[in-house]
Amino acid sequence: MKRGYHHGNLRQALVDAALALIEEKGPTGFTLSEASKAAGVTPAAVYRHFAGREDLIAEAARQGFEIFADLMEHAYAKGRPSALASLEATGRAYLAFARKFPGHYVAMFESGISINRSPDLARVANRALGVIEKAASDLMAELPATRRPPARMVSAHILAFSHGVVELFARGAPGTKSPFPPEDLLESGLGIYLRGLGLIRPDA
Amino acid sequence: MKRGYHHGNLRQALVDAALALIEEKGPTGFTLSEASKAAGVTPAAVYRHFAGREDLIAEAARQGFEIFADLMEHAYAKGRPSALASLEATGRAYLAFARKFPGHYVAMFESGISINRSPDLARVANRALGVIEKAASDLMAELPATRRPPARMVSAHILAFSHGVVELFARGAPGTKSPFPPEDLLESGLGIYLRGLGLIRPDA
DNA sequence: TGTACATCAGTGAACGCGCGTTCACTGATGTAC
DNA sequence: TGTACATCAGTGAACGCGCGTTCACTGATGTAC
Numbered sequence: 411m412k413r414g415y416h417h418g419n420l421r422q423a424l425v426d427a428a429l430a431l432i433e434e435k436g437p438t439g440f441t442l443s444e445a446s447k448a449a450g451v452t453p454a455a456v457y458r459h460f461a462g463r464e465d466l467i468a469e470a471a472r473q474g475f476e477i478f479a480d481l482m483e484h485a486y487a488k489g490r491p492s493a494l495a496s497l498e499a500t501g502r503a504y505l506a507f508a509r510k511f512p513g514h515y516v517a518m519f520e521s522g523i524s525i526n527r528s529p530d531l532a533r534v535a536n537r538a539l540g541v542i543e544k545a546a547s548d549l550m551a552e553l554p555a556t557r558r559p560p561a562r563m564v565s566a567h568i569l570a571f572s573h574g575v576v577e578l579f580a581r582g583a584p585g586t587k588s589p590f591p592p593e594d595l596l597e598s599g600l601g602i603y604l605r606g607l608g609l610i611r612p613d614a
Numbered sequence: 615m616k617r618g619y620h621h622g623n624l625r626q627a628l629v630d631a632a633l634a635l636i637e638e639k640g641p642t643g644f645t646l647s648e649a650s651k652a653a654g655v656t657p658a659a660v661y662r663h664f665a666g667r668e669d670l671i672a673e674a675a676r677q678g679f680e681i682f683a684d685l686m687e688h689a690y691a692k693g694r695p696s697a698l699a700s701l702e703a704t705g706r707a708y709l710a711f712a713r714k715f716p717g718h719y720v721a722m723f724e725s726g727i728s729i730n731r732s733p734d735l736a737r738v739a740n741r742a743l744g745v746i747e748k749a750a751s752d753l754m755a756e757l758p759a760t761r762r763p764p765a766r767m768v769s770a771h772i773l774a775f776s777h778g779v780v781e782l783f784a785r786g787a788p789g790t791k792s793p794f795p796p797e798d799l800l801e802s803g804l805g806i807y808l809r810g811l812g813l814i815r816p817d818a
Numbered sequence: 819t820g821t822a823c824a825t826c827a828g829t830g831a832a833c834g835c836g837c838g839t840t841c842a843c844t845g846a847t848g849t850a851c
Numbered sequence: 852t853g854t855a856c857a858t859c860a861g862t863g864a865a866c867g868c869g870c871g872t873t874c875a876c877t878g879a880t881g882t883a884c
Contacts, residue, residue: 417827436726438642442871453871455828463871519781522640559802562793566783567775567803574778577723579770589766598763599771603803606810621860646838657838659861667838 421459423449428470433513437521442466468523472531474514478507479538486541493548494609497568500545501600504572505592508580519573542568553608564607571599625663627653632674637717641725646670672727676735678718682711683742690745697752698813701772704749705804708776709796712784723777746772757812768811775803 417423427448431440442463446453460466485503489496508515517523518535525535546568547561580592588595604610621627631652635644646667650657664670689707693700712719721727722739729739750772751765784796792799808814 420827438726441869443869451827452829454830454873457872458827522642559806563799563802566793566799567806570778570782570799570803571771571775572778573782574774574776577781578774578777589770595767595770595774598767599774599807602763602771602810603807604810606806606808624860645836647836655860656862658840658863661839662860 417449417451420449420451420455424451424456424459424466425470425473428466429513429517431513432467432470432516432521437467437516440467464523464527467517467521468527468531470514470517471521471523472528472534474511474518475531475534475538477511477514478518479534479541481507482538482541486545489545493545493552494604497542497545497549498600498604500542501568501572501596502593504542504569505576505580505596508576509592512581515576539565539569549607549609557608559607567603568600571603572596575599621653621655624653624655624659628655628660628663628670629674629677632670633717633721635717636671636674636720636725641671641720644671668727668731671721671725672731672735674718674721675725675727676732676738678715678722679735679738679742681715681718682722683738683745685711686742686745690749693749697749697756698808701746701749701753702804702808704746705772705776705800706797708746708773709780709784709800712780713796716785719780743769743773753811753813761812763811771807772804775807776800779803 424445427445428440430448431444442456443453445466446456456466460469481503482500485499486496489499523531526532543561543565546565550558550561550564575592575596579588579590579595601610628649631649632644634652635648646660647657649670650660660670664673685707686704689703690700693703727735730736747766747769750769754762754765754768779796779800783792783794783799805814
């Protein structure tokens, strides 16, 4: 980590300020001016490190995907050699990430920046999503080929369910008092789904 | 529908303009000025009909929930007397609504307005969500009490899954090319889930 | 160690912009007689 | 039917605001000798 001449590492300080603002006020509430003020710097200084507002958000998202991918890989590895345990662990890791890094999560999934904005961003995003797909693929290999749904479909199901739980129940959602803790919702929903795949004994 | 003195029904014209803008540019892209211009009217005229920007969005959301609730009730009724068919139909109706009324959907779920902003809004939102809960409750009644998950949990699962499918795969999502049509994803995921509940024969 | 110079991170002032909102008004529509 | 009056939807100008971005600059840091 090389230090800047004056500030000491303005680039990262701006990313951190942006994340805090995004977490606090949503992707809309974030402004360059406020982020620069929070970092103790003039708005113009931002342009030494980023091409503009969008570029700063994209970097925040990129860092989020990096952390996210690491968490997913860690969860996957922890479940091995059981494909079932690996997939369950990645599901849990998804929610855990969203709860622990809400600013990153919003930057990644709600800020409107495209995953294909830069090759860097696309690469790390695919690394993260690839883990779930791998876990789903492992698991499908345990099913008889005759009734084995496509792994990509299974991973899409799990992604959609996890994302829905986060958006609807894990946030201070607008007026929605969650009837159950999001972790319980994810766990139970995932369990029922996996049973439906025929991977868990009918009434364990 | 009483007509205004000059415009003819500015109130609804503003709501419609807002919905079109929200659909086109997201909840952020929507501005009072643009909406009023689209309705052929000065920005100040908006204040004859709404308390302000937020209030206009809230009305758009309210109308969305009204349509949404009607669709859900219709789907529920169509599935009867089969509780299973009713629940499946409401799931499908959720996605169909999101695809057919994207402006409303965004105003309802992504604009940041609280469901409890006004009693009117809360009432109609609960009417809509109540249908899914009723369908889930009907279905749970068919399971032996010993392994019957709470109906509210089941309806939360289905809501989360449906919302996740919409957000991740049914929109021109940022760079995500959906691997499957969202309708197929919803149908297959819901099917696996319901099988997991023990409501569909293990390998029908 | 000391000096001259190059680099370049951050400054501060300025810009044009469109926003949401206010206000006194005007003039078309509706109503009473 | 005609006239006088009341209503009130929409006007147009103005406001203060904070935004993202640009630009020539300055002065602290690093480097060469």
